Amino acid sequence: MTESLPAVSRTAVGVAALRAYESSRPDRLFDDPYAAAFAEAGRSALPAAGEGLGTLFYPQVVIRTRFYDDHLLGSGCAQIVLLAAGLDTRAFRLAWPAGTRVFELDLPEVLAFKDHVLAEQGAAPSGDRVVVPVDLREDWATALRERGFDPAAPTAWLAEGLLIYLTPEEAEGLLTTVGDLSAPGSRIAFEHRADSSPGSMIARAKAAAGGKHVTSLWRGELGGRAPEWLAAHGWEPSTVTRAELATAYGRPSDDDATAGGFVAAVRQ
Numbered sequence: 001m002t003e004s005l006p007a008v009s010r011t012a013v014g015v016a017a018l019r020a021y022e023s024s025r026p027d028r029l030f031d032d033p034y035a036a037a038f039a040e041a042g043r044s045a046l047p048a049a050g051e052g053l054g055t056l057f058y059p060q061v062v063i064r065t066r067f068y069d070d071h072l073l074g075s076g077c078a079q080i081v082l083l084a085a086g087l088d089t090r091a092f093r094l095a096w097p098a099g100t101r102v103f104e105l106d107l108p109e110v111l112a113f114k115d116h117v118l119a120e121q122g123a124a125p126s127g128d129r130v131v132v133p134v135d136l137r138e139d140w141a142t143a144l145r146e147r148g149f150d151p152a153a154p155t156a157w158l159a160e161g162l163l164i165y166l167t168p169e170e171a172e173g174l175l176t177t178v179g180d181l182s183a184p185g186s187r188i189a190f191e192h193r194a195d196s197s198p199g200s201m202i203a204r205a206k207a208a209a210g211g212k213h214v215t216s217l218w219r220g221e222l223g224g225r226a227p228e229w230l231a232a233h234g235w236e237p238s239t240v241t242r243a244e245l246a247t248a249y250g251r252p253s254d255d256d257a258t259a260g261g262f263v264a265a266v267r268q
C-alpha cells in the first residue's frame with residue numbers, strides 16, 4: 001500500500017520509526033504502541049537517507065510529540081482537529097475525557113494505509129474518532145462540517161509537521177480557514193522557526209547527507225512570521241523554543257534559539 005503514498009506523506013513513515021524508537025526507551029516522553037507497526041509496514045517507502053538525517057530529526061520529533069500531546073489534552077476542548085494527522089495515533093493512545101471527538105484530516109491514501117495497519121493491530125480509539133479524507137489545499141472545511149464538526153464549539157487544532165510543506169500563501173489560507181471555524185477559546189499549535197541561520201533545523205537538514213529528498217518538499221510556510229500573523233488575525237500567541245522544552249522534559253540538548261520551536265495560540 002505504501003506505493004500509493006505521495007512523497008510528502010512518505011516522510012510520515014520515517015517519523016513513525018522515530019516515535020517507535022522513543023516508545024522503546026525506559027525514559028520515554030510518550031508511548032505510541034502502534035508506531036513500530038507503521039514503520040515496518042511502510043519500510044519500502046523509506047528512502048535511503050542515512051542515519052544522519054534520522055539523528056537530526058529525532059529530538060525534534062520527540063519534543064514536538066510530547067508538546068502537542070500536552071497541548072491537546074490540556075486544552076479543555078471536547079472537539080479536536082488534527083490537520084494532516086499522518087500516522088500518529090493520538091485518537092488511540094491518549095486518554096481523552098469522555099465526550100471528546102477527534103477529527104483526523106489527511107489525504108485519502110494516507111488514511112487508508114493508516115486504517116489498514118491499525119486494523120491489523122486490532123486498535124480501538126480511546127475517543128470518538130472521525131476520519132475526514134481530504135486534500136488540505138482544497139475545500140476541507142466543508143468536508144469537516146459534513147462529518148459533524150461544530151464551529152460554535154471551542155476546538156483544539158493541531159498542524160503538526162504541516163505548514164513547512166505549504167507556500168506562505170497556502171499557509172495563510174489554511175490558517176484563515178481555521179480562524180473562520182474557531183469559536184472563542186479555541187486553540188492551535190504548530191512549529192515555529194524564527195530564522196534560517198546556519199544553526200537552525202532547516203539549515204542543518206539542508207546540509208545533511210541524504211536530506212534533499214525531504215528538504216526539496218519544503219515550501220516556506222510563514223517564514224518566521226507566525227506569532228505576528230496570528231496576533232493580527234484574532235489569536236493570542238505564545239512561543240517556546242525546543243531547547244526550553246528539552247530542559248523542561250529532562251532531555252539533554254545542544255539547541256539554541258535558532259533551532260526552532262513552537263507557537264500556541266488562543267482564539268479571542
